[in-house]
Amino acid sequence: MDRARPITRERDRKDPRYRDRTRQLAHDRAAHHRHDDLRSTPRIGRGLVGGLVVAAAVLLAGCDSAVGIPNEEPARATAQTTTSPTVAPATPSASALPPIPADAPQVAAVPGLPAAAPAVQRWAADLQTETITALQAKCWTMSPANVSDMYEGKQAILNALAQPGVATEDAVTWKTRTTTVTIDRAAVDTGYACPRVLAAGDDTGLNDADARHTVRRYLARSVGAPLDPSDKEGTYPLVCKASPATWDPTGTGKPIAAPLASNTGKLTGATKFADQEIQSERLRADYIAVQVPVTNAAGVTQTRTFTLTDGHEGSKGYCIGDVSP
Numbered sequence: 001m002d003r004a005r006p007i008t009r010e011r012d013r014k015d016p017r018y019r020d021r022t023r024q025l026a027h028d029r030a031a032h033h034r035h036d037d038l039r040s041t042p043r044i045g046r047g048l049v050g051g052l053v054v055a056a057a058v059l060l061a062g063c064d065s066a067v068g069i070p071n072e073e074p075a076r077a078t079a080q081t082t083t084s085p086t087v088a089p090a091t092p093s094a095s096a097l098p099p100i101p102a103d104a105p106q107v108a109a110v111p112g113l114p115a116a117a118p119a120v121q122r123w124a125a126d127l128q129t130e131t132i133t134a135l136q137a138k139c140w141t142m143s144p145a146n147v148s149d150m151y152e153g154k155q156a157i158l159n160a161l162a163q164p165g166v167a168t169e170d171a172v173t174w175k176t177r178t179t180t181v182t183i184d185r186a187a188v189d190t191g192y193a194c195p196r197v198l199a200a201g202d203d204t205g206l207n208d209a210d211a212r213h214t215v216r217r218y219l220a221r222s223v224g225a226p227l228d229p230s231d232k233e234g235t236y237p238l239v240c241k242a243s244p245a246t247w248d249p250t251g252t253g254k255p256i257a258a259p260l261a262s263n264t265g266k267l268t269g270a271t272k273f274a275d276q277e278i279q280s281e282r283l284r285a286d287y288i289a290v291q292v293p294v295t296n297a298a299g300v301t302q303t304r305t306f307t308l309t310d311g312h313e314g315s316k317g318y319c320i321g322d323v324s325p
Helices: 010-014 016-040 043-060 116-129 132-138 144-150 154-161 185-190 208-222
Strands: 171-175 179-184 196-199 270-273 279-282 287-296 301-310 318-324
Touching (some): 154 171, 208 270, 208 301
Antiparallel strands (some): 279 287
16 A cells, blocks of 8 residues: 655745655656566567577677578578578679789689689689678578688688689589689689689588578579579579489489479468578488478468488589478
8 A cells, every 4th residue: 555645735846855856756666667567578578589689699690590500691681580581792794793803813724614714713802802791692602601611711722723723514623632622614604603612522512501502592582582683493493303203312212203393383472481490401311301481471381391402413512302391
């Protein structure tokens, strides 16, 4: 029960001491209410605030979209975990590329393919001057985690690029005894080629981050926000081919055609996906499953499982063969 308050007389109101006491009482009551509001904040609300703070810190550190998988996703401008990926700046066409800086690292010529060295030299110039975040944006076809890891040993990379390059039907490679620097031959035509950097003896350097990034790119296209305007299936295939029929993720011994190849509209109507919740797990041999929550036009969110494979029929990376449910 509140105590009885003394009756305030008019002359009391005119007394400066009365005004001081009134202001102090108002201040105390406001502080009391703020304390009560804080105590009465629901646990879920405080958890949400804390989660957003943690998410923001994770994003600024350049972490993976999947919780607990470090260094995969570049920094975002927002802490939202269910928005479509931010569109990265497009790599300009060869005709629009600026001249190679005079102080750019030297890249040895490739017999029979004169455009290869300049394409990699433009990237090598950026390797010397740009941040990893900038390189992740320019090399958007690669997992940001791999960009960060592979481009760390700059001197080893430059030493390899100084060796004569060798071109095959699918790739161009420079190497030393310890380091291999390789690009897809098709990347030469862009005028700006981001290489994969591998330890000697590693044929592909493919890892789980590559699989997750393949799914990220596929979903970004599906929701109308590709990582780059040029990232289209006709130019950069992400879906496994139907023929030859080699799809057998469960090891039945009876391979079939990759199911997604004949039903490419499986995710029609998707509006967004939880980019910060992409996770992956190995299945068997060359197969990997990637899970991610996807929201449709009706606002229903469902975790979809993408099954990918690598290395089949000369594949240069991962391709998506099926989506369930």
